[in-house]
Amino acid sequence: MTVREADKRVLQTPFHSRTSALCETNLWSPWKAYTVVDCYSVLTNEYFAIRNATAVFDLTPMTKYRITGKDGLAYLDKLMTRKMGKLSPGRVMYSVWCNDLGHVLDDGTVFHLKENHWRLCSQERHLDWLLATAMGFDVDIDDETDDVTGLAVQGPTSCQTLKTMNLQGVENLKPFQLKYFPFDGTELMVSRTGFTGDLGYELWIAPAHAETLWDALFAAGKPYGILPIGTHALDIVRIEAGFIQAGVDFVPALEVVRAGRGRSPFELGLDWLVQFDKPVFNGRKALLEEKEKGSRYRFVRLDVEGNKPANESFIYNGKKEIVGHVTSATWSPSAKMNIALASLDMPWGRTDDEIYTEVYYNRELQWNRLMARCRVVGGAFFDPPRRRKTPPLNY
Amino acid sequence: MKKYDAIVIGAGHNGLTNAAYLAKAGLDVLVLEKNPYIGGATVSRSLYEGWTYSNCSYVCSLFRPEIYRDLELARYGLQIIPYEGGITFMKNGDYFGNYADDERHHREIARHSKRDANAYHRYTADVSRQTRLIRPFMMRTPPDPTSFKPRDVMELIYIIKTYWDLGEEILYDTIRFWTMSVGDFLDEYFESSIIKAHLAGAGIIGTALGVYSPGTAYVLLHHYMGDVDGTIGAWGFARGGMGSIAKALADAFQSFGGEIKVDAGVDKILVSNGRVKGVVLENGDEYHANTVVSNLDPKRTFLKIMEEKDLPADVVKKAKNFKIRGSSGKLNISLDGMPSFYAIPKDHELLKADFHFIDSMERMERAYDDWKNGTWSKDPYLDTLIPTQVDPTMAPPGKHMMTIFVQYCPPKVEGKDWTDEQRDAFGKTVIDQISEYSPDFKDLILHAEIRTPREMENEVGLTEGNIFHGELTMDQLLFNRPFPGYAQYRGPVKGMYMSGSGTHPGGGVMGAPGANSAKEILRDLRRKNTVPEAFSDE
Amino acid sequence: MSKQYDVIIIGAGHNGLVCATYLAKTGRSVLMVEANKQVGGAAITREFSPGYSVSACAHLLHLFHPQIVSDLSLTNHGLKLAATDLHTIALAADGDHLTLTRNSVNGNGLSASDRTAYSEFQNKLRRFARIMQKTFMVRPPRLVHKNMTDLMNLAKLGLSVRMLGRDDMRELLRIGAINIFDVLQEDFQSELLKGVMGFDAVLGSNLGPRSPNTILTYLYRLTGQLHSNGSAISVPSGGMGAVTSSLRAAAEAAGVEIRTDMPVKQVLLDVDTVTGIETNSGEQINSAIVVSNADPKTTFLKLVGARNIETGFVRRIDNIRMQGKAAKLHLALDGKPKFKGVDENQLGHRIVIAPSLTYVERAFDHSKYGEYSNHPAMEISIPTIHDDSLAPTGKHVLSAIIQYAPYDLRAGWESQRESFKQLIVDKLAEYAPGIKDQISASELMVPPDIEKEFNIHGGHWHHGEYTLDQFMMLRPVPGAAQYATPVNGLYLCGAGSHPGGGVMGLAGRNASIEILLREKVA
Incomplete structure (x- = not known):
C-alpha cells in the first residue's frame, strides 16, 4: 500500500523550493500536473523585468517528447505542416500540427538536439497521436516531460546574465539555435527561444540539477535586475508578441466536441507554417482544399480604440452584426496600445474593414458599454530589434 | 363510485412523474401501487434496524433536472449529492483509480499506460460528442418512421438534420459508435487491459449482452448521458436513499391534488367497446377513468393486466417476443465499519464511488458466458458502493451500508426457478470475490439482503428482474421501444398509455418516459402541456 | 523502365479479374500482377495431395453475380457448373437430418409450424x-x-x-x-x-x-x-479455380496482360499520387492508375505505406477488424463417406454440422479467448460427387469450413494444428462413423495459413468483418468507401470494399465503373 503520485492533488516542480520562497503573494494556479506561480509580488515589476531586465519563468510543466531514430526527420515532416527537412542539428523550429481535417492539434517547437535526436515541446499532450503517426517510421517516441525541466530566461539583459553564469559563447547563439554547456557536472542545454517576443533563452536540464541552476542563475543575474515572473506577466508579453495559445486562442482539435469548432493554420494566421512542397503530411489534403475554396475564419491582431481591454468581447461590423470574437486582450505597457487577438468570420478582418469590439467595464460597480473601433495590425504589437540581433548588445 | 380523470398503475418514479404532470394540468389522478410502499424500484427500505438500503436502484445521474426543477422536488426534501472517485481492483494486487480531477486521472492512467493516459482525452471528446447528441432526445417523443403524419415527418427531419449537421466524419463515427461492441470500441483507444475493463462496465450494466456483443457501446452511452448539476456523465446519491426521489415526486403529485393508494395491486385494465374505462384490483375493487396509464413493463402490461381479447394480435405477439431478460442481481449489506482493502490505504477517497473487482474484458465476457449457460457468473462484474461515506443518513455513525450490483445473474437457473440455497450460493460468490481484496469485509457484515431476479420480480414486479423494463438493444430503442408502432406512449386501446422504462428513452431513474408520456396524454386530452422543455446544452 | 499501362491491378483474385476485364473492354491497357503462381486469389483449385485437388479456400458458389457472368461472357470462356441448386443438409447426431432449400425445409419430426x-x-x-x-x-x-x-x-x-x-x-x-x-x-x-x-x-x-x-x-x-437463375448454391466444374480460370480467359480475351509469380513490393508515389508499382524483384512499372485487389490493410499499410497517408486515415485502416476465425479442412478419401441418415444421392449437397444455436454459440465462445472450438460447427462439401476431375477414379475429396479457429490461437498454431485436425475428424466421425478409415491424406488450413497462402491480412477471407460498422459507406473505412482512396489514382476493388466478401465479383465491377467515372482520360 503505497501512496501513489495520483493521490497528490498537485505536483511541485523541481524549482518549488525556490519559487515558493520567492512567492510573496501566494498566488498559484495549476498548470498541467504542477502548481505554478501566477504572480510573485508586483505584476508591473515582473512585466518590466521581461521588457527591461532579466525575467525567469519556470517551464517545467511544458510537455516534452523525445523522438529518436533514423526516420525522425521524415516522421516530423509528416507530423508537422512546416517543412522540417532543413532542421539541422542544433536548430529549433516552431510549427503547428494538424489532424486529417487540417485542424490544428497544437503548436510547439522542435529541437534537433543531436543526430537522430529531437525534442518536441508543446502545451498539450499528444503521445497517442504521435505514436499513431509513427506507424511506418523507424522512430521511438517517449514522453520526457518529467525527465527534463526548463527555465525561460528572457529580457534585454538575459544574455549578460548567462554570460556572467560562465556559459561561454552563449552570445553567439542565433535565434532558434541551441547549444550544450557543461554545468554542475551535467549538460545544460540552452536554446535561444521563448514566448515573450524579446531577446531570451530557454535553459533545459535534468530535474536533479534544477535548484543549482536556479541559484547560479539568480546569483549571476543580480546585477542585471533578474526577477522571477509568473504566468500573468507572461500572458501580457505573449499577446504583445502576437503569439497564440492552445486552449485560449483556439481549441486543440483533439478536444473539439462540436463539429466545426477546430481551426486550420490558415484560420489562425499561420499560413507561413504550411508548406506543401514536401511529402504527405497530416492535414495536407484538407489544407490544399481550403487554400482553393477559402477559409471560414481569419485570425487578426487588433489595436482597439481607447484603453479598456476587450477581453471576451464580440466583434461587430458597421451594421452591428456579430462577425467574430476576441480570444485574448490586454493593455500593452510597451506599445502603449490596447491590443487584442481575435477570430473573425470570413471575409471580415481586412485592413480597411470597419469593425468594433463591444467592451464592458465598470467603475465602482457602474457598468458601461463601449463600442470601440478596431484597427487590424500587421505584425507583432511589440517587436524590438534586440530580439534578433546576434550577438546581442549589452544593455 | 367516484370516477377519476386518469389512473396510473404503479407508483414507480416514472408513474409518479407522469401522474404529477397530469395532476398539474388539473386532472383528477389516482395512482395505484401493489406494494404497501411507493417507489417501485426507486425505494429506500429499512430491512435491518438502523440501516437504510436503496435496495434496487442505488445511484442517480439520469434523472432529468428539468423535472427536478419544474416539480420543485427540492421543496420536498430531495437532494442529489454528487460523488467522485471509483476504483477497479486488480488480481495482481494493484488497482486503477478513477480520479475526477483530469490531471490526477492522467497520472493514474499513465501508471498503467502513458499512451492510454493521453488516448483518454480522445475517448472523452468522442464520447462527450455522442452524449451531447443524444441528450436532447431524452425529453422528446420518438417519431414513427413509417408514418406520414406531419408531426412524425417533422420530427424525423429534425433528427436527420441534427445528425447531418455533424459533418461527414463525425456522422460515420456516430454510426459506428451505435453499432459497435464496447470491447471493440475501447480497443480503438486503449492498450491497457485494466483501463478497458474499468470503462467497459458501463456497457453491460443491466444488459444481457457481453462486452464483445455489438451494440454495447450504446449501453455505455446510456450510462453517460445523465448529469449532476451540468457535469455530464457524473453520478450522485439521493440523500436518504433512492426512495427520497419517489417521496419527493409523490409529495409534488399530492400537492397538485393527486391521490395514491398502496396495497392496491391491479388485476385487470377494464376495456369496453375498444376503450379503457378503468381498472379492477386484485381485491375486486373497481376504479373508473377514461385514461389509464400503465407504468408496468410491457410484458406485465399486455400479458398480465390486459386481456388478450382486448388487444390486437400483433401486440400480444410483440409483447411475448419482447426481450426483458433478467441479467443482474443485487446485494445490500449492513457493515459494522468501513472495510479495508489490501491495495489502498483505509478510507481512501477513491472508495467514495463505485468499485469493481474485475480487471479484464475477458473476465467480463466469461461472466456473460456463465449467464448464457443459465447460471450466475462465478467471477461476476460488481458495481459496489458505500454511500454512507457521503450520506450520513443511511447508517448509524461509524457504520456503513454497502450496495452491490451484480452482473450477471439469470432469471432462472439452468431453466429452473431459483431456490433459496442457490440464492445464498450466489450471494456467497459475490462476498467471496470482495473478500479476496479485503481482509476484514466478511467480519464486518451484520446483515445482507441478497436479491436475484426472482426477488426483484416478486417484490418490484420487474419481469424477469430486468432493471430497464426491457433490453437496450437496437430492436427495442427509440421508435422500436417497446414495440414498433407503439413507441409514442399510446397503447393499442383508446385511452390506454404507457409511462414506464419500457418506453423511450428507456431504463434508469430518469423520469423522462413518465414526463414524455404525460405530454402525449395531455395532447390527446387537448389540455395545456405542463411538461417542461429540455434544457439546451448549447 | 518498361512499358507504361493505363491501369495496373495488384492481385488476380476474382474481383481483380472482374475489374480488369471491365476496364480492358473499354480499350484501356491493363496489367495484372499476381504474387502467386496461379491466378484466382482465394478462389482457386489446387492439389493438396498427389492426385487430389480441392477448392483451397472458397468452395461453394452462391453469391456470384449473374450480371458478371453475362457481361463477361464467362460461359463462353469455360465456366461450367457441375451442380446447381444444392440443398443444405443439416446433420443430426441420430441421423434425422433436415433438408433445406430456398423455400422449404423437410425432415422427420419437424413440426408443421416450423415448415411454414x-x-x-x-x-x-x-x-x-x-x-x-x-x-x-x-x-x-x-x-x-x-x-x-x-x-x-x-x-x-x-x-x-x-x-x-x-x-x-x-x-x-x-x-x-x-x-x-x-x-x-x-x-x-x-x-x-x-x-x-x-x-x-x-x-x-x-x-x-x-x-x-x-x-x-x-x-x-x-x-x-x-439472382435471376435463382440457384442458391452451386459447385463449379473443376472447383472454384474454374471460375477464376474463366475469368482469366475473359480477361485475356479483353486484352489484359497477366503476370503471375510477381509479388508487389510497393505502390510508387509522387507525394500523394500514384505513379506505378515496384515488384519484389525491383522492377518498376509506370501507371497513373493502380487498383488494389489486396485487402485494405495490406494495401495501405504495406503497399502504400502508412507514412504516405495521413494519420487519421491510417488509424481507421489499423482499426479494421479482420481476423479470420474460419479454418479449412481437406480430406482425401478412399471412397464415398457415409453420413448417418444421408442417402448417397444427397452426398453432393451442402452438409452442415450445427445441431443447435447453443452448439454454435459455444463453439464461438472458445474463439473469443484464443481457443479453437472443442465442438466445432462446419460446412462440408464433397465436390467429387459432381466432378471426377478432382480425384482419382473412385476416390473422393471432402472440403469443409470449420468454425471457429482464431487467428491468434493462444497456444500457437504450430503445436496445435494437428490436435485440432484430429478433433475435427473425430467430430466428423460422430456423423460419418467410418470416415477415419477412408482418409488417405489431409490438410488443415488455419487463418495464419490462409493469410500466408492468399496474402490476406489476418486470414479473413472477407477482407474484413461484415458488420454495421464496416458496412456500405463505412467499408472498408470512410474515405475509401467509394473505391477511390486518399491516394490519387489508387483504387480498391477487393472484398474489403462494398459490397463485401464471398465470390461475388461486384466489388470488382463497381470499382471499374468508379474508375471510368473518375478517370476520364483514356
Whole structure:
C-alpha cells in the first residue's frame, strides 16, 4: 500500500523550493500536473523585468517528447505542416500540427538536439497521436516531460546574465539555435527561444540539477535586475508578441466536441507554417482544399480604440452584426496600445474593414458599454530589434 | 363510485412523474401501487434496524433536472449529492483509480499506460460528442418512421438534420459508435487491459449482452448521458436513499391534488367497446377513468393486466417476443465499519464511488458466458458502493451500508426457478470475490439482503428482474421501444398509455418516459402541456 | 523502365479479374500482377495431395453475380457448373437430418409450424435482402457530402425501404441491427433448424448467433438467392479455380496482360499520387492508375505505406477488424463417406454440422479467448460427387469450413494444428462413423495459413468483418468507401470494399465503373 503520485492533488516542480520562497503573494494556479506561480509580488515589476531586465519563468510543466531514430526527420515532416527537412542539428523550429481535417492539434517547437535526436515541446499532450503517426517510421517516441525541466530566461539583459553564469559563447547563439554547456557536472542545454517576443533563452536540464541552476542563475543575474515572473506577466508579453495559445486562442482539435469548432493554420494566421512542397503530411489534403475554396475564419491582431481591454468581447461590423470574437486582450505597457487577438468570420478582418469590439467595464460597480473601433495590425504589437540581433548588445 | 380523470398503475418514479404532470394540468389522478410502499424500484427500505438500503436502484445521474426543477422536488426534501472517485481492483494486487480531477486521472492512467493516459482525452471528446447528441432526445417523443403524419415527418427531419449537421466524419463515427461492441470500441483507444475493463462496465450494466456483443457501446452511452448539476456523465446519491426521489415526486403529485393508494395491486385494465374505462384490483375493487396509464413493463402490461381479447394480435405477439431478460442481481449489506482493502490505504477517497473487482474484458465476457449457460457468473462484474461515506443518513455513525450490483445473474437457473440455497450460493460468490481484496469485509457484515431476479420480480414486479423494463438493444430503442408502432406512449386501446422504462428513452431513474408520456396524454386530452422543455446544452 | 499501362491491378483474385476485364473492354491497357503462381486469389483449385485437388479456400458458389457472368461472357470462356441448386443438409447426431432449400425445409419430426415459419421467414428476409442487393450494384453513397449521384442513391434506398409497406418496414427497422438468435426464437422450435440457420448467419465471421449483426450477415447471404437463375448454391466444374480460370480467359480475351509469380513490393508515389508499382524483384512499372485487389490493410499499410497517408486515415485502416476465425479442412478419401441418415444421392449437397444455436454459440465462445472450438460447427462439401476431375477414379475429396479457429490461437498454431485436425475428424466421425478409415491424406488450413497462402491480412477471407460498422459507406473505412482512396489514382476493388466478401465479383465491377467515372482520360 503505497501512496501513489495520483493521490497528490498537485505536483511541485523541481524549482518549488525556490519559487515558493520567492512567492510573496501566494498566488498559484495549476498548470498541467504542477502548481505554478501566477504572480510573485508586483505584476508591473515582473512585466518590466521581461521588457527591461532579466525575467525567469519556470517551464517545467511544458510537455516534452523525445523522438529518436533514423526516420525522425521524415516522421516530423509528416507530423508537422512546416517543412522540417532543413532542421539541422542544433536548430529549433516552431510549427503547428494538424489532424486529417487540417485542424490544428497544437503548436510547439522542435529541437534537433543531436543526430537522430529531437525534442518536441508543446502545451498539450499528444503521445497517442504521435505514436499513431509513427506507424511506418523507424522512430521511438517517449514522453520526457518529467525527465527534463526548463527555465525561460528572457529580457534585454538575459544574455549578460548567462554570460556572467560562465556559459561561454552563449552570445553567439542565433535565434532558434541551441547549444550544450557543461554545468554542475551535467549538460545544460540552452536554446535561444521563448514566448515573450524579446531577446531570451530557454535553459533545459535534468530535474536533479534544477535548484543549482536556479541559484547560479539568480546569483549571476543580480546585477542585471533578474526577477522571477509568473504566468500573468507572461500572458501580457505573449499577446504583445502576437503569439497564440492552445486552449485560449483556439481549441486543440483533439478536444473539439462540436463539429466545426477546430481551426486550420490558415484560420489562425499561420499560413507561413504550411508548406506543401514536401511529402504527405497530416492535414495536407484538407489544407490544399481550403487554400482553393477559402477559409471560414481569419485570425487578426487588433489595436482597439481607447484603453479598456476587450477581453471576451464580440466583434461587430458597421451594421452591428456579430462577425467574430476576441480570444485574448490586454493593455500593452510597451506599445502603449490596447491590443487584442481575435477570430473573425470570413471575409471580415481586412485592413480597411470597419469593425468594433463591444467592451464592458465598470467603475465602482457602474457598468458601461463601449463600442470601440478596431484597427487590424500587421505584425507583432511589440517587436524590438534586440530580439534578433546576434550577438546581442549589452544593455 | 367516484370516477377519476386518469389512473396510473404503479407508483414507480416514472408513474409518479407522469401522474404529477397530469395532476398539474388539473386532472383528477389516482395512482395505484401493489406494494404497501411507493417507489417501485426507486425505494429506500429499512430491512435491518438502523440501516437504510436503496435496495434496487442505488445511484442517480439520469434523472432529468428539468423535472427536478419544474416539480420543485427540492421543496420536498430531495437532494442529489454528487460523488467522485471509483476504483477497479486488480488480481495482481494493484488497482486503477478513477480520479475526477483530469490531471490526477492522467497520472493514474499513465501508471498503467502513458499512451492510454493521453488516448483518454480522445475517448472523452468522442464520447462527450455522442452524449451531447443524444441528450436532447431524452425529453422528446420518438417519431414513427413509417408514418406520414406531419408531426412524425417533422420530427424525423429534425433528427436527420441534427445528425447531418455533424459533418461527414463525425456522422460515420456516430454510426459506428451505435453499432459497435464496447470491447471493440475501447480497443480503438486503449492498450491497457485494466483501463478497458474499468470503462467497459458501463456497457453491460443491466444488459444481457457481453462486452464483445455489438451494440454495447450504446449501453455505455446510456450510462453517460445523465448529469449532476451540468457535469455530464457524473453520478450522485439521493440523500436518504433512492426512495427520497419517489417521496419527493409523490409529495409534488399530492400537492397538485393527486391521490395514491398502496396495497392496491391491479388485476385487470377494464376495456369496453375498444376503450379503457378503468381498472379492477386484485381485491375486486373497481376504479373508473377514461385514461389509464400503465407504468408496468410491457410484458406485465399486455400479458398480465390486459386481456388478450382486448388487444390486437400483433401486440400480444410483440409483447411475448419482447426481450426483458433478467441479467443482474443485487446485494445490500449492513457493515459494522468501513472495510479495508489490501491495495489502498483505509478510507481512501477513491472508495467514495463505485468499485469493481474485475480487471479484464475477458473476465467480463466469461461472466456473460456463465449467464448464457443459465447460471450466475462465478467471477461476476460488481458495481459496489458505500454511500454512507457521503450520506450520513443511511447508517448509524461509524457504520456503513454497502450496495452491490451484480452482473450477471439469470432469471432462472439452468431453466429452473431459483431456490433459496442457490440464492445464498450466489450471494456467497459475490462476498467471496470482495473478500479476496479485503481482509476484514466478511467480519464486518451484520446483515445482507441478497436479491436475484426472482426477488426483484416478486417484490418490484420487474419481469424477469430486468432493471430497464426491457433490453437496450437496437430492436427495442427509440421508435422500436417497446414495440414498433407503439413507441409514442399510446397503447393499442383508446385511452390506454404507457409511462414506464419500457418506453423511450428507456431504463434508469430518469423520469423522462413518465414526463414524455404525460405530454402525449395531455395532447390527446387537448389540455395545456405542463411538461417542461429540455434544457439546451448549447 | 518498361512499358507504361493505363491501369495496373495488384492481385488476380476474382474481383481483380472482374475489374480488369471491365476496364480492358473499354480499350484501356491493363496489367495484372499476381504474387502467386496461379491466378484466382482465394478462389482457386489446387492439389493438396498427389492426385487430389480441392477448392483451397472458397468452395461453394452462391453469391456470384449473374450480371458478371453475362457481361463477361464467362460461359463462353469455360465456366461450367457441375451442380446447381444444392440443398443444405443439416446433420443430426441420430441421423434425422433436415433438408433445406430456398423455400422449404423437410425432415422427420419437424413440426408443421416450423415448415411454414421457414418459408415465411425466408420470404420476408428475402424482401429485405432485395433492398440490400440493390445497394450492391452501386457505389455506397457518402453521407452529408453534396453529390447528386450519392443523394439519388440514398433517396432510392430510402424509397425502397418505404416501399416495403408499413409492417415490413417496421420489421426491418426492428431486426436489421440485431442477432439471429433472438429472431429465430420468435418463430421456430426445432433446435436443429435454428442451429443451421444460425450457422448460415455466422459462417466466415467473427460472430456467434447471439451477436447482434447476425441478421445483417444472414441477409447478406440471402442476396445470393435473388439472382435471376435463382440457384442458391452451386459447385463449379473443376472447383472454384474454374471460375477464376474463366475469368482469366475473359480477361485475356479483353486484352489484359497477366503476370503471375510477381509479388508487389510497393505502390510508387509522387507525394500523394500514384505513379506505378515496384515488384519484389525491383522492377518498376509506370501507371497513373493502380487498383488494389489486396485487402485494405495490406494495401495501405504495406503497399502504400502508412507514412504516405495521413494519420487519421491510417488509424481507421489499423482499426479494421479482420481476423479470420474460419479454418479449412481437406480430406482425401478412399471412397464415398457415409453420413448417418444421408442417402448417397444427397452426398453432393451442402452438409452442415450445427445441431443447435447453443452448439454454435459455444463453439464461438472458445474463439473469443484464443481457443479453437472443442465442438466445432462446419460446412462440408464433397465436390467429387459432381466432378471426377478432382480425384482419382473412385476416390473422393471432402472440403469443409470449420468454425471457429482464431487467428491468434493462444497456444500457437504450430503445436496445435494437428490436435485440432484430429478433433475435427473425430467430430466428423460422430456423423460419418467410418470416415477415419477412408482418409488417405489431409490438410488443415488455419487463418495464419490462409493469410500466408492468399496474402490476406489476418486470414479473413472477407477482407474484413461484415458488420454495421464496416458496412456500405463505412467499408472498408470512410474515405475509401467509394473505391477511390486518399491516394490519387489508387483504387480498391477487393472484398474489403462494398459490397463485401464471398465470390461475388461486384466489388470488382463497381470499382471499374468508379474508375471510368473518375478517370476520364483514356
